Amino acid sequence: MARAWQFLCLADILNFAALRRHLGRTRADQLVIDVSVRIAEVLPAARVLIVGRSILELAFEGDTIDDLDAALVRLNDEFGAAFDLDGEAHQLKMLFAAAAAPVGNTEDVRLAEEAEAAMEQARIDQRTVVRDLSAGTPAFDRLTLSRELGPALANREMFLQYQPKVHVRRQQISSAEALVRWQHPTRGLVLPGDFITLAEEIGEIGPLTLWTLEQVIADQKVLARDGHDLTVFINISGQLLAERDFVQIACGMVEQSNAKIGFEITETAVIRDPEIAIRHLQQCADVGITIAIDDYGAGLSSLAYLKQLPARELKIDKMFVLQLTSSNRDPLIVRSTIDLAHALEMEVTAEGVETQAAMALLTVMGCDMVQGYLISRPISFDAFRQYLSDDKLKGTEEQKSTLFTRPASFWKSA
DSSP: OOOSEEEEEEEEETTHHHHHHHHOHHHHHTHHHHHHHHHHHHOTTSEEEEOSSSEEEEEEEESSTHHHHHHHHHHHHHTTSOEEETTEEEOOOEEEEEEEEETTSSOHHHHHHHHHHHHHHHHHHTSOEEEEOSTTOGGGOHHHHHHHHHHHHHTTOEEEEEEEEEETTTTEEEEEEEEEEEEETTTEEEOHHHHHHHHHHTTOHHHHHHHHHHHHHHHHHHHHHTTOOOEEEEEOOHHHHTOHHHHHHHHHHHHHHTOOEEEEEEHHHHHHSHHHHHHHHHHHHHTTOEEEEEEETTSOOOHHHHTTSOOSEEEEOHHHHTTTTTOSSHHHHHHHHHHHHHHTTOEEEEOOOOSHHHHHHHHHHTOOEEOSTTTOOOBOHHHHHHHHHHHHHSOHHHHHHHTTOOOHHHHHTO
């Protein structure tokens, strides 16, 4: 019998760093495997995936959202007791966060974003956090959000986070993506999945994107003074690709500032009106804006449009990367996509890189750049400046050895 609800839960070993100091790096790296075995014993119906050195992902279904609450209670009870590690008793401080939605009502990507947001809030509150995505919950009241979205820019509720991309062969930070966030005064953090589509519907996506571009240009000047010459990418709605006025204003801002800016666009954005979109993207490329194709493979991929776009970068959607080392088909898709992009003289970025194993396989496949939690989650601008400054101060060999092994304390302060 089909279940009515789907759940995605994240589990984090909060005291992983302390345990690693006590157990040693080799034994500590096996700890997440021990935890996955214990979780599978508690929740045998859950699909458990290791997504980091201290983070696991649990996917399962239930008849009601109460089934999720019951599962979380069992997990907290299980890890409340001491954990036997090679004959020694150790206390694992586990933190759980989850997203829940009726089956068929929510895309997997949205569910993952909400689970990640729940984990961010859980780390702040130091308690289990659950996000209920079912229709009618106050957190996702679109009518109220639509009234509040317009004034949010004027009230300085929007802010940017930056997520770096690393060049695989050079093992250097090559660029970054700027991501818009909304810190609502009463609702807390509102994710792009809740307000970007809404902004398109109510005509606010243009002002929001121009604000983002203006802020990125200002931030990039600060980075330049710090000695960092990086291209910063922003996401462009397909709706805006068809608007001549927006394209002219955006191109003028970039040309006047002489900033190194990239636009990330999805394939579906081009397919809406390919002739106008391609013409406008060419205008952007003519003023020096780097064009990247985002979420490649997640939509309706079309080679006919791909060969016409003035794109210099192709980003493989994380849905193919997250299971790269556990799937038979995903490696074939990723490898063929890399070869195709190189044949079209584009560099390739893999999104959603969260493990060393995925990183190693992508390197062998010839992937040019990687982006994901193995490198860095999205972080505030000040934390991003610190990130860049730390890497600049290190020698080349030390930089290569530590780029993918940031201490947990860094991210907690970010």
